[in-house]
Amino acid sequence: xxxxxEAERRAWAYLSRVTEPPxxxxxxxxxxxxxxxxxxxxxxRSVPDGxxxxxxxxAARFAIDRSxxxxxxxxxxxxxxxxxDDAEWPGWPLLALSQADTAARGGEPIALWVRGPGRLDEFxxxxxxxxxxxxxxxxxxxxxSTLASGLAVENWAVVSGGAYGIDGVAHRAALASDGPTMAxxxxxxxxxxxxxxxxxxxxxxxxxxxxxxxxxxxxxxKHRFLxxxxxxxxxxxxxxxxxxxxRSGAANTAAWARKLGRxxxxxxxxxxxxxxxGCHQMIADDLAVLVTDVRSVIALATxxxxxxxxxxxxxxxxxxxxxxxxxHDAIPGRGAVAIEEIAFSAGLDIATVRSALAHMEIDGHVxxxxxxxxxx
Amino acid sequence: xxxxxEAERRAWAYLSRVTEPPxxxxxxxxxxxxxxxxxxxxxxRSVPDGxxxxxxxxAARFAIDRSxxxxxxxxxxxxxxxxxDDAEWPGWPLLALSQADTAARGGEPIALWVRGPGRLDEFxxxxxxxxxxxxxxxxxxxxxSTLASGLAVENWAVVSGGAYGIDGVAHRAALASDGPTMAxxxxxxxxxxxxxxxxxxxxxxxxxxxxxxxxxxxxxxKHRFLxxxxxxxxxxxxxxxxxxxxRSGAANTAAWARKLGRxxxxxxxxxxxxxxxGCHQMIADDLAVLVTDVRSVIALATxxxxxxxxxxxxxxxxxxxxxxxxxHDAIPGRGAVAIEEIAFSAGLDIATVRSALAHMEIDGHVxxxxxxxxxx
Numbered sequence: 001x002x003x004x005x006e007a008e009r010r011a012w013a014y015l016s017r018v019t020e021p022p023x024x025x026x027x028x029x030x031x032x033x034x035x036x037x038x039x040x041x042x043x044x045r046s047v048p049d050g051x052x053x054x055x056x057x058x059a060a061r062f063a064i065d066r067s068x069x070x071x072x073x074x075x076x077x078x079x080x081x082x083x084x085d086d087a088e089w090p091g092w093p094l095l096a097l098s099q100a101d102t103a104a105r106g107g108e109p110i111a112l113w114v115r116g117p118g119r120l121d122e123f124x125x126x127x128x129x130x131x132x133x134x135x136x137x138x139x140x141x142x143x144x145s146t147l148a149s150g151l152a153v154e155n156w157a158v159v160s161g162g163a164y165g166i167d168g169v170a171h172r173a174a175l176a177s178d179g180p181t182m183a184x185x186x187x188x189x190x191x192x193x194x195x196x197x198x199x200x201x202x203x204x205x206x207x208x209x210x211x212x213x214x215x216x217x218x219x220x221x222k223h224r225f226l227x228x229x230x231x232x233x234x235x236x237x238x239x240x241x242x243x244x245x246x247r248s249g250a251a252n253t254a255a256w257a258r259k260l261g262r263x264x265x266x267x268x269x270x271x272x273x274x275x276x277x278g279c280h281q282m283i284a285d286d287l288a289v290l291v292t293d294v295r296s297v298i299a300l301a302t303x304x305x306x307x308x309x310x311x312x313x314x315x316x317x318x319x320x321x322x323x324x325x326x327x328h329d330a331i332p333g334r335g336a337v338a339i340e341e342i343a344f345s346a347g348l349d350i351a352t353v354r355s356a357l358a359h360m361e362i363d364g365h366v367x368x369x370x371x372x373x374x375x376x
Numbered sequence: 377x378x379x380x381x382e383a384e385r386r387a388w389a390y391l392s393r394v395t396e397p398p399x400x401x402x403x404x405x406x407x408x409x410x411x412x413x414x415x416x417x418x419x420x421r422s423v424p425d426g427x428x429x430x431x432x433x434x435a436a437r438f439a440i441d442r443s444x445x446x447x448x449x450x451x452x453x454x455x456x457x458x459x460x461d462d463a464e465w466p467g468w469p470l471l472a473l474s475q476a477d478t479a480a481r482g483g484e485p486i487a488l489w490v491r492g493p494g495r496l497d498e499f500x501x502x503x504x505x506x507x508x509x510x511x512x513x514x515x516x517x518x519x520x521s522t523l524a525s526g527l528a529v530e531n532w533a534v535v536s537g538g539a540y541g542i543d544g545v546a547h548r549a550a551l552a553s554d555g556p557t558m559a560x561x562x563x564x565x566x567x568x569x570x571x572x573x574x575x576x577x578x579x580x581x582x583x584x585x586x587x588x589x590x591x592x593x594x595x596x597x598k599h600r601f602l603x604x605x606x607x608x609x610x611x612x613x614x615x616x617x618x619x620x621x622x623r624s625g626a627a628n629t630a631a632w633a634r635k636l637g638r639x640x641x642x643x644x645x646x647x648x649x650x651x652x653x654g655c656h657q658m659i660a661d662d663l664a665v666l667v668t669d670v671r672s673v674i675a676l677a678t679x680x681x682x683x684x685x686x687x688x689x690x691x692x693x694x695x696x697x698x699x700x701x702x703x704h705d706a707i708p709g710r711g712a713v714a715i716e717e718i719a720f721s722a723g724l725d726i727a728t729v730r731s732a733l734a735h736m737e738i739d740g741h742v743x744x745x746x747x748x749x750x751x752x
Contacts, residue, residue, distance in 0.1 A: 268644030268646075268647060270645055270646055271644060271645070272518065276644075280668050283666045284666040284667075284672070290644070290656055292647040293647065296660070
């Protein structure tokens with residue numbers, strides 16, 4: 001006999017495997033009945049009126065209950081099942097999915113299998129996705145590495161798909177900078193896919209997060225990459241395509257970013273490079289903002305100049321006086337401004353602002369260029 | 377004693393030197409009185425009411441009349457003075473200047489000194505400016521060369537400033553493709569500036585056009601480059617910045633393009649390249665359209681899909697049947713469309729369109745890609 005908590009966990013694990021995600025029909029059944037009763041209804045093939053779609057969606061798998069084994073498998077590798085009942089469920093970021101077109105395989109995940117010491121909601125709140133071609137160029141890898149390092153040192157979580165090419169470089173650079181990074185997988189969190197990234201994935205799981213909506217043991221499959229891409233976008237404040245050829249999977253993640261209202265950036269490259277064609281197309285078609293450096297990526301993720309909610313980044317402004325903080329916040333995230341503008345925005349007199357800026361310049365918070373001030 | 381025609385030419389030549397261009401005050405005096413009377417009024421220091429500004433503008437030089445020598449100097453090198461009275465005066469392209477902010481050194485030129493076999497109005501009607509850093513990278517030079525060749529073979533006139541770097545590469549590639557090219561100078565059309573481009577400028581003058589609003593012998597000066605840039609933009613349908621650093625003269629030409637209502641494009645490059653910073657900034661700030669190839673540059677110059685007026689380009693559609701031409705014109709300059717869309721736009725039935733497309737594909741006018749059709 002199991003405790004109520006155990007029963008709940010078993011029910012979620014069962015539901016996580018009983019359909020091929022996403023499944024908005026099952027999602028709304030869970031909303032209505034809760035996990036335990038929803039699972040019981042699926043098993044009994046008896047659902048409330050209006051939820052009949054669940055029967056079709058679960059017809060192939062309802063009789064299989066691997067929930068105990070899945071939870072054991074997860075336990076054994078230090079992974080856990082995170083559901084909407086858990087404190088670390090990233091409810092707000094995932095909300096956009098339930099509002100997105102379900103015909104395009106949208107919909108919230110039923111639950112997420114998570115491996116690693118990070119808190120899922122905190123990583124999502126600080127998430128910026130760096131995605132791109134598996135067949136990246138040396139240039140693309142260099143840019144991905146620079147961006148990931150820069151984001152990581154400011155404690156943004158570098159989100160990607162764990163693949164070869166841009167993904168792997170982004171994860172690695174984040175780890176090398178001792179920053180948070182999250183790999184969202186198209187297979188179970190216990191599978192090393194791609195095989196050549198076994199060590200990288202282990203390292204991400206050891207210091208960041210490996211996440212999947214697929215139960216342990218699930219193999220990667222083409223349609224799962226597309227489904228996974230929506231989670232990469234949903235769990236990030238912004239998506240940046242570092243390199244993409246004419247037909248790149250990154251274009252799919254980019255489309256999800258737009259559908260979910262996430263800021264979309266693309267890095268330009270040589271027009272002679274096939275792996276930048278997709279990026280240039282997105283920029284030329286006004287689908288993506290051209291980004292060139294860490295600063296422009298952060299500006300993309302914080303359109304109002306504010307850091308993301310939740311754990312967010314490690315504010316570089318810790319230790320500033322109240323006045324200095326007001327001055328700091330009066331300087332836009334992008335571009336340089338005159339001292340008069342800062343004084344006006346901060347509601348402080350010029351002398352106070354000048355003194356604060358002088359101290360902040362010494363501490364490296366701001367930079368003076370041609371008489372204008374910008375954040376450093 | 378001189379003939380009326382000679383008197384007119386002498387008057388224009390005198391007026392061309394009597395102020396530092398542009399001078400809208402002198403321009404409106406010429407509009408009112410014509411060249412001969414305007415010149416006489418300036419010499420006599422007696423202008424109609426409301427035109428007093430001309431006296432200040434001509435105070436330093438009114439007593440000097442080098443018109444005969446200037447015309448002789450021009451003659452000797454096969455150059456000519458083109459004025460609004462001449463058939464080849466590019467009145468329409470220059471009109472935008474008289475409407476632009478004169479405080480920013482706008483205003484139409486009084487006259488243009490022109491050297492070369494090309495017709496100025498025809499070159500302007502087919503003009504596309506390729507501009508960029510003097511300190512161009514190998515990448516920038518490669519792109520400038522590819523674009524200029526591609527434009528030249530379609531008989532677009534490659535307009536630039538004759539400088540080192542992007543300018544020179546663009547002119548050279550146009551010449552190598554046996555296409556029209558026009559160098560707009562910040563000095564007299566008889567000066568080799570820069571000295572290292574003496575042979576290039578002679579070749580442009582031999583097969584294209586070297587143009588200046590400065591009389592023969594005028595030396596290049598910093599303010600003249602800025603003034604010249606407005607003519608580069610005015611005499612082109614579109615301006616493309618191939619490479620530009622953070623502080624590039626190309627940014628000034630780009631600003632003129634926008635002020636004069638010319639389409640502005642910028643070529644992206646590696647974000648690691650200092651000579652692409654200006655291009656990326658213009659694109660990110662939505663000032664310039666990202667262009668990557670000849671096709672996108674031509675699309676920029678023909679926003680409505682139509683070739684420019686005047687001599688324009690050598691239409692690749694010469695020899696098409698009326699129906700084929702309707703089909704051709706129903707395909708947008710950019711992107712691919714379905715046969716149904718073409719039939720709808722052309723007002724033809726699908727069978728007719730299919731047959732026309734088949735012939736046009738063989739002739740290389742159109743390309744079928746994944747069932748969609750685009751111009752080749």
